[in-house]
Amino acid sequence: xxxxxxxxxxxxxxxxxxxxxxxxxxxxxxxxxxxxxxxxxxxxxxxxxxxxxxxxxxxxxxxxxxxxxxxxxxxxxxxxxxxxxxxxxxxxxxxxxxxxxxxxxxxxxxxxxxxxxxxxxxxxxxxxxxxxxxxxxxxxxxxxxxxxxxxxxxxxxxxxxxxxxxxxxxxxxxxxxxxxxxxxxxxxxxxxxxxxxxxxxxxxxxxxxxxxxxxxxxxxxxxxxxxxx
Amino acid sequence: xxxxxxxxxxxxxxxxxxxxxxxxxxxxxxxxxxxxxxxxxxxxxxxxxxxxxxxxxxxxxxxxxxxxxxxxxxxxxxxxxxxxxxxxxxxxxxxxxxxxxxxxxxxxxxxxxxxxxxxxxxxxxxxxxxxxxxxxxxxxxxxxxxxxxxxxxxxxxxxxxxxxxxxxxxxxxxxxxxxxxxxxxxxxxxxxxxxxxxxxxxxxxxxxxxxxxxxxxxxxxxxxxxxxxxxxxxxxxxxxxxxxxxxxxxxxxxxxxxxxxxxxxxxxxxxxxxxxxxxxxxxxxxxxxxxxxxxxxxxxxxxxxxx
Amino acid sequence: xxxxxxxxxxxxxxxxxxxxxxxxxxxxxxxxxxxxxxxxxxxxxxxxxxxxxxxxxxxxxxxxxxxxxxxxxxxxxxxxxxxxxxxxxxxxxxxxxxxxxxxxxxxxxxxxxxxxxxxxxxxxxxxxxxxxxxxxxxxxxxxxxxxxxxxxxxxxxxxxxxxxxxxxxxxxxxxxxxxxxxxxxxxxxxxxxxxxxxxxxxxxxxxxxxxxxxxxxxxxxxxxxxxxxxxxxxxxxxxxxxxxxxxxxxxxxxxxxxxxxxxxxxxxxxxxxxxxxxxxxxxx
Numbered sequence: 132x133x134x135x136x137x138x139x140x141x142x143x144x145x146x147x148x149x150x151x152x153x154x155x156x157x158x159x160x161x162x163x164x165x166x167x168x169x170x171x172x173x174x175x176x177x178x179x180x181x182x183x184x185x186x187x188x189x190x191x192x193x194x195x196x197x198x199x200x201x202x203x204x205x206x207x208x209x210x211x212x213x214x215x216x217x218x219x220x221x222x223x224x225x226x227x228x229x230x231x232x233x234x235x236x237x238x239x240x241x242x243x244x245x246x247x248x249x250x251x252x253x254x255x256x257x258x259x260x261x262x263x264x265x266x267x268x269x270x271x272x273x274x275x276x277x278x279x280x281x282x283x284x285x286x287x288x289x290x291x292x293x294x295x296x297x298x299x300x301x302x303x304x305x306x307x308x309x310x311x312x313x314x315x316x317x318x319x320x321x322x323x324x325x326x327x328x329x330x331x332x333x334x335x336x337x338x339x340x341x342x343x344x345x346x347x348x349x350x351x352x353x354x355x356x357x358x359x360x
Numbered sequence: 361x362x363x364x365x366x367x368x369x370x371x372x373x374x375x376x377x378x379x380x381x382x383x384x385x386x387x388x389x390x391x392x393x394x395x396x397x398x399x400x401x402x403x404x405x406x407x408x409x410x411x412x413x414x415x416x417x418x419x420x421x422x423x424x425x426x427x428x429x430x431x432x433x434x435x436x437x438x439x440x441x442x443x444x445x446x447x448x449x450x451x452x453x454x455x456x457x458x459x460x461x462x463x464x465x466x467x468x469x470x471x472x473x474x475x476x477x478x479x480x481x482x483x484x485x486x487x488x489x490x491x492x493x494x495x496x497x498x499x500x501x502x503x504x505x506x507x508x509x510x511x512x513x514x515x516x517x518x519x520x521x522x523x524x525x526x527x528x529x530x531x532x533x534x535x536x537x538x539x540x541x542x543x544x545x546x547x548x549x550x551x552x553x554x555x556x557x558x559x560x561x562x563x564x565x566x567x568x569x570x571x572x573x574x575x576x577x578x579x580x581x582x583x584x585x586x587x588x589x590x591x592x593x594x595x596x597x598x599x600x601x602x603x604x605x606x607x608x609x610x611x612x613x614x615x616x617x618x619x620x621x622x623x624x625x626x627x628x629x630x631x632x633x634x635x636x637x638x639x640x641x642x643x644x645x646x647x648x649x650x651x652x653x654x655x656x657x658x659x660x661x662x663x664x665x666x667x
Numbered sequence: 668x669x670x671x672x673x674x675x676x677x678x679x680x681x682x683x684x685x686x687x688x689x690x691x692x693x694x695x696x697x698x699x700x701x702x703x704x705x706x707x708x709x710x711x712x713x714x715x716x717x718x719x720x721x722x723x724x725x726x727x728x729x730x731x732x733x734x735x736x737x738x739x740x741x742x743x744x745x746x747x748x749x750x751x752x753x754x755x756x757x758x759x760x761x762x763x764x765x766x767x768x769x770x771x772x773x774x775x776x777x778x779x780x781x782x783x784x785x786x787x788x789x790x791x792x793x794x795x796x797x798x799x800x801x802x803x804x805x806x807x808x809x810x811x812x813x814x815x816x817x818x819x820x821x822x823x824x825x826x827x828x829x830x831x832x833x834x835x836x837x838x839x840x841x842x843x844x845x846x847x848x849x850x851x852x853x854x855x856x857x858x859x860x861x862x863x864x865x866x867x868x869x870x871x872x873x874x875x876x877x878x879x880x881x882x883x884x885x886x887x888x889x890x891x892x893x894x895x896x897x898x899x900x901x902x903x904x905x906x907x908x909x910x911x912x913x914x915x916x917x918x919x920x921x922x923x924x925x926x927x928x929x930x931x932x933x934x935x936x937x938x939x940x941x942x943x944x945x946x947x948x949x950x951x
Contacts, residue, residue, distance in 0.1 A: 183391055198611075214597045222842070302479060305575070339476065588718065591848065
């Protein structure tokens with residue numbers, strides 16, 4: 132057992148496991164910010180009185196939500212980067228990292244949009260009526276009355292989306308980001324097959340350690356910030 | 361949509377109607393403008409050339425690539441769904457068991473597999489089965505990983521489905537002399553299962569989408585088949601677009617079924633029927649006794665997809 | 668009661684989906700069973716690559732490439748006609764397993780003979796000696812060997828050691844991108860997004876000979892390693908000598924030469940003449 136531990140420790144020293152997780156965290160960080168912005172814009176479009184914007188928002192959500200993330204990532208690499216020759220940076224690592232963030236953003240924005248819309252649904256009719264009664268038009272009413280309450284109501288589904296985003300950040304391997312955790316796990320197992328269980332448990336626990344606090348925080352916040360009615 | 365409109369805006373008067381009409385035109389122009397820009401850029405790069413599209417509309421493309429690929433996708437998804445439902449029923453009931461040890465073990469299993477990325481599990485099982493010389497390691501890895509993850513999500517659906525039933529249901533069962541296990545089996549689970557059907561169909565969308573991860577471990581599903589074909593004909597953009605459309609149509613149809621079921625079944629069970637959000641993990645906030653009680657999160661996200 | 672109907676309908680739909688899905692698809696063409704057994708004769712299962720044009724490639728229902736040509740010749744000498752061959756896909760990572768578990772009788776799949784592999788499987792041959800080389804754009808003149816890759820963009824296949832070798836031994840400042848298959852690397856090369864693709868020269872020549880790539884890419888022709896392609900066999904086999912005899916006769920009667928030329932036509936590629944055609948090693 133001691134022997135196993137020392138060998139495993141050696142393995143841990145050879146490969147930069149925290150570095151790989153750090154790549155996933157960075158991907159998640161940027162994609163979370165961008166998809167929150169894009170998702171909010173989409174949600175506004177979908178709840179606006181303007182039919183053309185509603186239609187555009189709904190189409191975006193229905194298309195992106197039903198496309199596998201792996202397809203989006205592969206499309207970015209093979210169609211956008213290779214076939215259309217659109218390059219985001221001369222540095223390969225940067226280039227594919229940015230494509231990874233884009234892929235994660237466009238996919239999760241659809242879910243952020245739906246999460247916010249579900250939050251809007253938790254706002255009672257009276258709130259909007261009161262906003263109109265004091266003379267607010269659509270955008271001020273949305274900004275001052277509806278959205279602040281909607282975000283609070285949307286915390287639980289937004290948290291779910293963030294967790295999904297963190298786990299889905301491993302899929303960037305399909306757009307050739309080769310420094311993230313799932314790729315490193317594969318490399319480590321392929322060259323150290325006798326430690327396959329230990330290596331898998333290590334990476335799985337790494338994700339559990341990242342995911343579970345987000346889940347707990349989400350639950351805590353959604354209970355604490357929920358508008359009591 | 362109609363109920364939502366009434367939440368946010370009053371019935372518009374003549375001025376507001378004019379403004380909305382104007383906004384509608386401007387919005388349409390912006391949307392069409394963006395679309396036109398994309399189309400123009402694609403045309404400038406010659407992406408509408410017939411030579412890039414023709415290979416896709418030959419019988420060989422469908423006979424040897426798209427249809428076998430789709431078959432493999434459906435095959436993996438089919439096994440995974442059946443397995444995941446069984447897994448979910450076992451561990452979902454486990455989390456409701458009287459025995460503390462059973463509850464604890466079920467909770468650890470469910471929480472663990474919900475926290476681990478599906479791709480990580482797929483790669484692990486693929487290598488493990490490969491090393492142990494099991495035939496078809498890629499197919500099995502896809503199925504096993506999808507069962508473990510989606511089974512855990514379904515276990516949570518079962519738990520919150522039972523939790524969402526009115527307390528009177530179990531009390532009535534206990535009052536007529538049934539044991540806890542009998543109440544669960546003959547009163548709570550049947551109603552919870554009906555209630556969770558829409559969410560279950562939504563989960564099918566998640567399963568179907570995640571089979572595409574098999575591409576990364578060389579399982580010849582639809583995406584990989586399309587990629588192989590696209591590389592051979594140097595028309596990846598066009599081929600992948602077709603593959604994406606196939607996925608979108610199937611998933612869109614499943615989502616529509618889920619929403620229909622959700623409407624159809626509400627009122628036919630004392631549980632809450634709601635379609636899931638189609639991204640997995642729909643139950644983070646469930647079970648800790650939040651304001652809406654367990655299952656709050658499902659109900660909340662469910663509304664979102666019920667347009 | 669209506670509730671029950673809806674539930675039953677959904678279950679029925681799920682079952683239908685599962686049933687419909689039971690027969691798996693074979694991407695890229697018909698499987699082995701369809702080709703064999705038509706005349707009731709004995710068949711031989713040969714493992715090849717399905718995705719390497721010029722070596723082992725499934726083109727609809729046809730199998731083409733140098734590996735398949737050698738395999739056909741050898742099979743014929745062993746007494747199996749073309750329709751008694753069952754072609755099976757043998758991906759790199761699965762080759763030892765497939766031989767040990769009897770999923771294939773022999774493997775012709777750019778299978779390098781190494782001491783490590785000899786512990787698990789037996790080899791006949793070699794029937795070709797390849798070397799790691801570079802594939803570049805047709806009009807590229809500044810890349811003549813691995814040392815010129817400093818600061819350039821290089822594509823290789825995930826899990827292959829060839830790209831890492833260049834980074835470690837020749838050009839530290841090379842930018843690497845890894846893809847699951849060579850075809851994607853070549854697509855990136857013809858699109859100008861990478862400067863070179865690296866792997867064994869004959870694999871590169873096969874890629875260059877594809878219709879879609881003809882005239883756009885070329886093999887540099889400066890191999891910097893030695894890979895002996897052998898015929899993979901289970902360790903307890905009685906065919907090794909016969910296969911070696913078949914390979915020797917293929918080289919002698921000119922069929923070998925013809926197979927090399929026809930599969931690399933139009934690329935200007937010639938195998939390393941110092942080492943090819945090879946002489947087969949003695950069977951263990």
